[in-house]
Amino acid sequence: xLQKVHIRLAENRVNTSVAVxxxxxxxxxxxxxxxxxxxxxxxxxTYEQDDYLKASVAGVKxxxxxxxxxxxxxxxxxxxxxxxxxxxITEVQQKRWKVDTNSRLDSVLLLSSVNLPGGELRRxxxxxxxxxxxxxxxxxxxxxxxxxxxxxxxxSLHTRSLKYGKxxxxxxxxxFPSLIKRSKTHFHNLPVGASIILGNNGFIWICPIISNEEDxxxxxxxxxxxxxxxxxxxxxxxLRNCILALAQSKMMLFDTSxxxxxxxxxKYTVADLLIPEAMVDVAILTQHRLNIAxxx
Amino acid sequence: xxxxxxIVAHAFGSARLRLANTDVLVAVKIExxxxxxxxxxxxxxxxxxxxxxxxxxxFEGRGGEELAMEIANSLAGAYxxxxxxxxxxxxxxxxxxCWKLLVDILILECGGNLYDAVSIAVKAALWxxxxxxxxxVHLDGNKVEMDVSDNVHDCEKLDVARAPIMVTIxxxxxxxxxxxxxxxxxxxxxxxxVAVSQKRFTTILQSSSGALHPTTLMDCLKMxxxxxxxxxxxxxxxxxxxPSQKDIGFLL
Amino acid sequence: xxxxxxxxxxxxxxxxxxxxxxxxxxxxxGVFTQPDGxxxxxxxxxxxxxxxxxxxxxxxxxTKAQHDSAIVNCQFSMAVFSxxxxxxxxxGDRKSTEMSIHLRQALLAAIKVELYPWSQIDVxxxxxxxxxxxxxxxxxAATLALIDAGIPLKEYVCxxxxxxxxxxxxxxxxxxxxxxxxxxxxxxxxxxxxxKVVLMEMSQRFHLDHLPKVLDKALQGCKDIKTxxxxxxxxxxxxxxxxxxxxxxxxxxxx
Numbered sequence: 133x134l135q136k137v138h139i140r141l142a143e144n145r146v147n148t149s150v151a152v153x154x155x156x157x158x159x160x161x162x163x164x165x166x167x168x169x170x171x172x173x174x175x176x177x178t179y180e181q182d183d184y185l186k187a188s189v190a191g192v193k194x195x196x197x198x199x200x201x202x203x204x205x206x207x208x209x210x211x212x213x214x215x216x217x218x219x220x221i222t223e224v225q226q227k228r229w230k231v232d233t234n235s236r237l238d239s240v241l242l243l244s245s246v247n248l249p250g251g252e253l254r255r256x257x258x259x260x261x262x263x264x265x266x267x268x269x270x271x272x273x274x275x276x277x278x279x280x281x282x283x284x285x286x287x288s289l290h291t292r293s294l295k296y297g298k299x300x301x302x303x304x305x306x307x308f309p310s311l312i313k314r315s316k317t318h319f320h321n322l323p324v325g326a327s328i329i330l331g332n333n334g335f336i337w338i339c340p341i342i343s344n345e346e347d348x349x350x351x352x353x354x355x356x357x358x359x360x361x362x363x364x365x366x367x368x369x370x371l372r373n374c375i376l377a378l379a380q381s382k383m384m385l386f387d388t389s390x391x392x393x394x395x396x397x398x399k400y401t402v403a404d405l406l407i408p409e410a411m412v413d414v415a416i417l418t419q420h421r422l423n424i425a426x427x428x
Numbered sequence: 429x430x431x432x433x434x435i436v437a438h439a440f441g442s443a444r445l446r447l448a449n450t451d452v453l454v455a456v457k458i459e460x461x462x463x464x465x466x467x468x469x470x471x472x473x474x475x476x477x478x479x480x481x482x483x484x485x486x487f488e489g490r491g492g493e494e495l496a497m498e499i500a501n502s503l504a505g506a507y508x509x510x511x512x513x514x515x516x517x518x519x520x521x522x523x524x525x526c527w528k529l530l531v532d533i534l535i536l537e538c539g540g541n542l543y544d545a546v547s548i549a550v551k552a553a554l555w556x557x558x559x560x561x562x563x564x565v566h567l568d569g570n571k572v573e574m575d576v577s578d579n580v581h582d583c584e585k586l587d588v589a590r591a592p593i594m595v596t597i598x599x600x601x602x603x604x605x606x607x608x609x610x611x612x613x614x615x616x617x618x619x620x621x622v623a624v625s626q627k628r629f630t631t632i633l634q635s636s637s638g639a640l641h642p643t644t645l646m647d648c649l650k651m652x653x654x655x656x657x658x659x660x661x662x663x664x665x666x667x668x669x670x671p672s673q674k675d676i677g678f679l680l
Numbered sequence: 681x682x683x684x685x686x687x688x689x690x691x692x693x694x695x696x697x698x699x700x701x702x703x704x705x706x707x708x709x710g711v712f713t714q715p716d717g718x719x720x721x722x723x724x725x726x727x728x729x730x731x732x733x734x735x736x737x738x739x740x741x742x743t744k745a746q747h748d749s750a751i752v753n754c755q756f757s758m759a760v761f762s763x764x765x766x767x768x769x770x771x772g773d774r775k776s777t778e779m780s781i782h783l784r785q786a787l788l789a790a791i792k793v794e795l796y797p798w799s800q801i802d803v804x805x806x807x808x809x810x811x812x813x814x815x816x817x818x819x820x821a822a823t824l825a826l827i828d829a830g831i832p833l834k835e836y837v838c839x840x841x842x843x844x845x846x847x848x849x850x851x852x853x854x855x856x857x858x859x860x861x862x863x864x865x866x867x868x869x870x871x872x873x874x875x876k877v878v879l880m881e882m883s884q885r886f887h888l889d890h891l892p893k894v895l896d897k898a899l900q901g902c903k904d905i906k907t908x909x910x911x912x913x914x915x916x917x918x919x920x921x922x923x924x925x926x927x928x929x930x931x932x933x934x935x
Contacts, residue, residue, distance in 0.1 A: 159917045161910050162790075162827060163835025163873045177832060179792065188792055188832035190913050192921065205920050207830025208716060208735060236735040236799050284797045304611075382923040406448075419923075439761050449713060453808065455761035478770045481755050481804040482715065482731040485739070488755055488804070489772075532760045534770075536729065536806070537712050 160187035160202050167200070175201025176210075209235045209309040209333035211287040215278040216318040218304070218331035219289070221268050227261060229268055231276070234309060234333045237286035241268075245279060245290035247297075273299040275329050275337065295319055299329075301360060302339025303372050307379040309334035313386040320387045324394055325367040330385060338371050340364045366402055370394060373405035374414060381415035388425070393418040439532075441557025445549035448609065449539025451483075452546055454553040455532050460574075463519065463526040471518020472528040475503040477546070483538040492535075499533070499546055505631040506547070506592040506623035512630045513591050520574060521565045529557070540610035543621045547594035548663055554591060555667050558583040592625035593660050595652040599640060604648050606655045620648050624656035686845035686863055694858060699851035702840075702901060703813075705908050707821070709828040709916040717829025721821035724855055725811035730821035732829040735799035750796035754784040756818060758807040779815060782879055786819050786869040789878035790837040791826065801831065812856035813841050815881075819869050820905060827913055836909060837878065839869035840901030842894050844886050850897040866891075868898040872906040875899065 160166060166178060166185045174180055177189040178200060187193075189204040211217070211233070219239060223230035229241040243256055243264060268274065275296050276289040291297050309332065312318075318330045321341055329337040340360050360368075374393040378385055396417040400410045439455035446452075463470060477500040479492025486492070507513045518527040531553065533546055560583050563575040598608040598616035608616060618640050623631040632649065634640070640648070687693055697703070703724030712718040717732040738745040745751070756779040757771035770776075787803060803825065805818045816839035823837050841854045843863045854865055864884035870877045877899070886894070 156918050156922060159914050159921075161836075161913050161917075162833040163871075179832070179834070181834070186835075188834065189830055190827050190917050191830075192917075204830030205917055206710070206717070206828065236737075236796060238737045286798075382920045442761075451712070453759070455759070457761060457766050459766075476760060478757075478760065480729075480757060480759075480770075480806045481802075482712070482718070482729055482806050484714070485733050485802050485804075488753075488802070530766060532766070534759050534761075534806070534808075537714055539714065 157192050159190065160193055161190045162188055166193065166202075171198065173199045175199045177202030177204060204310075206308050206310050209233060210285075211235055211239070211278045211281050211333070213278050213281060215332035216275065216329065217278060217287075217289065217333045218273065218275050218299070218329055218335035218337050219333070221270055221272045221274065224265050224268070224270065227264075229264070231274065231289060233287065233289075233331075234306070234335060235285075235287055237284065239278075239287035239289050241274070241276060241289045241291070245288070245292060247292055247294075268298060273304060273337070275299060275331070278332075299337055299339065302337055303368055305336040305338065305372060305375055305379075307334050307336060307375070307385065311379055311382065311385050312336075313384045313389075315386055320390075322371070322387070322391060322394070324371070324391075325364050326371055328371065328387075328390065330387075336375060336385070338368050338375075340368070369402045370397060370405065373397070373402060373411075377405065377411035377414045378418065380411055381419075383415055383419060389418055389422060392421045396421070440559065441553050441555075443549050443552035443556055445545055445552065447539075447541060447545045447548075447607075449537060450541060450545045451535070451537035452542075452549040453534040453536055454546075454549040455534075456553050456557045457530045457532070458557075458559060459528045459530065460520070460525055461528040463523060465523075467515070468523035469519045470515040471526040473504075473507055473513070473515065473518075473531065474528065475500040475507075475531045475533065475550075477503075477533045477535065479535045479538070483535050487535075495542075496535075499542065502543065502594070502621065502623070502631060502633050503531075503533075503547065503550065505633075506594060506625075507630075509625075509630045511590065511628065512623075512625040514587065517587065518559075520562055521567075524567075525565070525574065527559060529554075538610070540613050541596055541607050543594045543596050544607065544659075547592065547623065548659065551588055551591045551593065551663060552667060554586050554588045557586050559586065560584075589664070590625045592623040592630045593656045593663070594621055594623045595656045595659070596621050597648040597652050599644065599648070604644070604651060606651065620645065620652070622649060622652040622656070624653050624660075627653060627657060629653070686843070686858055686861060687849055687851065693845075693851065694861075695855060697853075699845065699849050700897070700900070702853045702904055702908075703855065705820075705905065707824055707909065707912045709824055709912065710920075715825075715829070717825045717827070717831070719821050719824035719828055721817055721824060723813060723817045723820070723853070725809055726813055726817045727807070727809040728814075728817045728821040729806045729808060730818070730825040731804045731806075732801065732822075732825040732831065733804075734801040734829075735796045735831070736802075738798065738800045745798045745800070747797055749793040750791075750799040750801050752784055752788055752791060752793065752801050752803065754780045754787065754803045754805075754822075756780040756783055756805050756807075758810060758814075762807045762810045779818065782815065782869075782881070783818055783822060786837055786839065786879045787822060787826070789876075790823070790833045790835065790871060792832040792834060795832055810856070812854055812859050815867055816840050816853075816869070816905075820909060824909060824912070828916075835871050835873045836906045837869060838872050838902040838905040838909065839867065839879070840898050840905055842866050842868070842898035842901060844890055844894055847886070850890070850894040852897050852901040864894075866894050866898055868895065868902065870899055870902045872899070872903040 164187045179188050187202045191202045191204040194201050217233045219231040219233040221229050222232045227243045231239045231241050233239045276291045278287050279290040280288040312330050320328045327339050327341050374397050393414050397414045404410050440458050441456040444453045477496035479487040479496050481488040565574045597604050598619040600616050621633045705723050707721040709719050711720045715731040715733050719730050721728050735750050756776050760767045803822050819839035842852050843854050843865050845851050864886045867881045869879040
């Protein structure tokens with residue numbers, strides 16, 4: 133058995149920062165005055181006091197017409213309708229599941245907003261209520277879309293599409309929600325032999341490529357018997373470590389950055405990617421390539 | 429894995445270890461005490477583990493005490509053997525006075541594989557520990573008077589070459605893995621913690637529910653032993669590199 | 681007075697500071713990855729770690745949840761090796777409980793709890809090394825951790841100690857050594873921008889006439905601390921922001 137043990141002294145710590153020299157936008161910190169309040173409307177991260185509009189979080193100003201909000205660089209997940217999330221079932225209740233989505237309150241998935249086996253337009257009978265635990269039970273992972281945001285801030289989810297539903301074999305990663313870049317699609321079949329779901333809530337699911345044609349039962353099947361072949365596993369493991377490297381250096385996660393990181397990481401073995409130097413190296417190279425791509 | 433020694437100024441020895449997402453701080457304090465009547469020529473060593481609520485909210489209040497006790501007891505068990513750690517060097521005067529090592533372990537963040545991280549940090553902290561030199565001891569009636577060197581730098585180091593290292597082996601599916609992450613720990617069907625000192629086991633502890641077949645168990649033990657030896661070598665190597673007196677802590 | 685003088689004739693304190701000078705403050709945000717927000721703060725030799733979890737669903741006793749605001753839960757603990765003589769227990773003793781309550785009181789004044797109904801925010805502070813001014817260090821570290829977690833605050837909440845030396849000169853940021861030698865200690869937690877005092881605690885006595893100037897000194901200390909913390913926050917935000925290319929923030933901000 134060949135194994136390497138890495139122990140380092142703290143003084144040799146690797147600096148994970150990959151900050152590039154760009155123009156830095158103005159940063160607001162809590163309590164700082166943004167403007168005279170009269171002309172603007174207050175959005176998230178701001179509040180009014182003594183006729184002033186003040187910031188309540190540390191971050192960057194965003195303005196849409198007269199609406200001013202301050203976006204913190206890191207916070208719990210704030211759901212928006214249409215977001216793709218990955219969550220874990222925590223509780224089965226009457227007609228609903230409770231889902232942990234890294235949001236500040238538990239989200240709900242109503243029995244009426246899932247596709248049950250047997251067609252979309254099927255009526256939900258009392259029997260279905262008894263069967264709920266057989267569809268999804270505590271600890272199951274699902275992908276879903278945010279259907280609604282309640283007044284108290286909790287989310288209502290739905291899985292009424294074939295791409296959503298229960299997740300079977302794969303790896304779950306948790307990163308800060310702010311690192312996920314919002315884009316048109318959060319489901320990616322990467323050409324390296326793995327699929328990836330970038331949940332807006334910071335939960336990332338990596339799994340072997342799913343072929344969508346077979347999967348037409350509404351996503352309640354879990355195929356745990358099928359053994360994932362080794363190359364696929366390695367690809368998944370490498371992707372996981374790449375994403376961790378990017379997240380450690382606080383870089384945005386989206387299909388291109390992950391793919392670049394994957395390609396840059398090929399000179400390391402999968403296990404070597406856990407060494408801080410390698411992680412930073414991958415992050416820096418990725419950053420570099422992204423900058424080139426952006427400027428050209 | 430990242431190690432730093434000598435970061436708590438109040439303590440006689442200290443170390444901080446960061447293993448992926450696990451963060452452990454260990455400080456060693458010493459006191460003068462009367463040895464146990466059964467072992468008049470040995471010192472004492474005591475472990476205290478504190479799971480900070482910083483690690484997970486589950487540790488709030490008394491939540492972490494059970495885990496803390498478990499780790500402390502297994503450490504105490506591992507260090508009990510005279511083969512592993514020689515307490516007789518801690519004796520000042522037979523039957524009268526001895527040093528007592530108080531090893532305080534603070535768990536700051538918990539990302540799996542606590543036992544291993546704790547044992548490595550403890551070993552590093554003990555390595556870092558300096559015991560003041562006792563110049564002379566004499567009996568004055570019933571009272572022991574001792575003369576401790578005033579010079580701060582005039583002190584002795586502990587011999588920790590044989591101090592045990594603990595390795596956790598978890599069984600996941602059909603395979604056994606070392607250094608499980610917290611996710612892997614949850615998936616494992618059974619796990620074994622072994623404390624190894626110089627290729628000899630001092631304690632074996634089966635943690636978490638689940639059963640192991642005897643042959644698997646033996647395989648696990650063999651694996652643990654090998655890994656521990658490698659870990660031990662790597663640790664001693666890094667400890668030998670005298671670190672500069674630069675205060676880093678959490679700032680970098 | 682038999683007591684040793686806290687300030688020498690040339691106006692220097694025991695550790696060489698002048699009366700209005702703070703000890704060196706060093707801090708870092710985001711030291712851990714598991715909590716939603718974390719911070720480490722050194723004030724002189726006092727070292728404190730703070731972690732914030734939440735806002736999240738109320739755990740355990742659900743009846744505690746409030747429909748119009750979040751509940752703030754604080755826990756103060758001191759590592760057993762943080763003081764010169766070893767402590768018996770890291771938490772649960774009277775002093776820690778009192779500290780937890782005071783900490784909660786100070787933070788409640790700043791956190792905009794009304795934004796988070798039915799939720800809970802956990803703040804945990806751990807003292808690694810105590811050398812005077814433990815409470816202020818905890819408040820300052822907790823503020824940083826809250827900012828790191830992106831929790832809306834009305835403004836920074838900072839705390840500072842002040843004392844009266846030689847029965848005449850107010851001085852700021854008392855170290856452990858100065859605490860022992862004696863003299864009254866006034867601990868103030870304040871919202872430095874609006875100048876409001878959210879917590880004031882005083883031990884021993886001095887004449888009421890002296891209070892305004894000592895309080896002034898402490899508030900000035902809070903303001904100075906706020907400036908230091910603000911700088912650290914800005915540096916942190918800049919660093920993280922430029923790594924992520926200012927992420928989801930609007931394109932306009934970048935150009």
